[in-house]
Amino acid sequence: MKHEIRVIFGDTDQMGVVYYANYLRFFESSRAAYWRALGKSYRDLEQAQIALPVIEAHCTYKKPALYEDLLEVDVEVGELRAASLRFVYTIRRGLDVIAEGYTRHAVIGPTGRPRALPDEFRDLLSR
């Protein structure tokens, strides 16, 4: 799935490029778009009494992203385990790869205990 992001001043820092922490915002924004594209949202996860907290995040910065850039984030499910999953991201500006990264998420229930991802979501994600 592809998701577009327009860089604003508030995303940049005084180096004139997107501040490194903001790529994790871009990842999150793309993740939500991914769920919406599947007809789901985090609200559906909440109703199914699931949360998917980030337990690990990684990003490699290849080329700087600049003010007003229209970035395209390619997001995919990279790994689907019993009680965790991984999203993988590539951020591009045209043909240039700007950054690559992933986030790993635990699947937990209402009490914070690990649980299995319900089939409904598992099936959607494994298509």
Added chain:
Amino acid sequence: MKHEIRVIFGDTDQMGVVYYANYLRFFESSRAAYWRALGKSYRDLEQAQIALPVIEAHCTYKKPALYEDLLEVDVEVGELRAASLRFVYTIRRGLDVIAEGYTRHAVIGPTGRPRALPDEFRDLLSR
């Protein structure tokens, strides 16, 4: 001009609503969209050796904006003076007004001195 913004987790705080400072990000994002709709960008301002630093910002919060809300920002030029201008914003979710605000900007040249907004930009903004 109208500009859409999708609320992400990173925009919210633990009150479960959009954190108050982030409305100023939404204003900025809309301002940039406004320039683009006129066929211009801040880069054109830079080339004309103009900067428009914010000298005042104001926001009133009417109703909370929530995660995944699709907000519509209505942005207009509210005042066009010799060496300053004002943008006025209304943020809505459907028919509900979520927030209203404005930003006032000085018009300055490369040395930081106040200067008049060039006719090219003045004409565009006063349409």
Added chain:
Amino acid sequence: MKHEIRVIFGDTDQMGVVYYANYLRFFESSRAAYWRALGKSYRDLEQAQIALPVIEAHCTYKKPALYEDLLEVDVEVGELRAASLRFVYTIRRGLDVIAEGYTRHAVIGPTGRPRALPDEFRDLLSR
């Protein structure tokens, strides 16, 4: 009450100065320090079943704040009404005034209805 803030890269934008929305973060950080100085925290407010959502925010930007600046925020209660209050802020770097602003807060109870600020808090704030 005075509260110190050190500017980081993440606070700046590509203009080389602190991004305008981040002053509202500085305000909030000072507000929390103010409560702590009174021996209270927002957690005490929560226990008293009160919330103080921001209903208005205003900032005037006098001089740019820069990376690594050690800013001093002077925060005071500017107005204490039946069901609202105002905090007033001055941000300085040495003798220079960088920004001035205020936030206005409603006093609401657990159902979101306006209520009076309990005497315990009123007394503390009016000293």
Added chain:
Amino acid sequence: MKHEIRVIFGDTDQMGVVYYANYLRFFESSRAAYWRALGKSYRDLEQAQIALPVIEAHCTYKKPALYEDLLEVDVEVGELRAASLRFVYTIRRGLDVIAEGYTRHAVIGPTGRPRALPDEFRDLLSR
């Protein structure tokens, strides 16, 4: 070196915990404190015509950090190569480890080309 951070509302998200991207802000804040503890700042790097852009960032999230937590970040130089270096971070609340991570930085000169870290900085960092 140890650096303290107080969590504000603006750092949290609607899950009631610190938003995952903000740990990278905490890392940066600690990195700057590290340089200051050595009697240096990024401004000294600039004067030496060096920049240390982040080329990789990683964080594992162990326990949630909460509003008003006073976090302690332990920051060290983990690796010092010809034209890159690594900072390693552990964020604790009391004895609890909240998060661990690292950032990798290229050493580049004014034209963006890789260069060696000057001895002055290398000596400081390798103590």
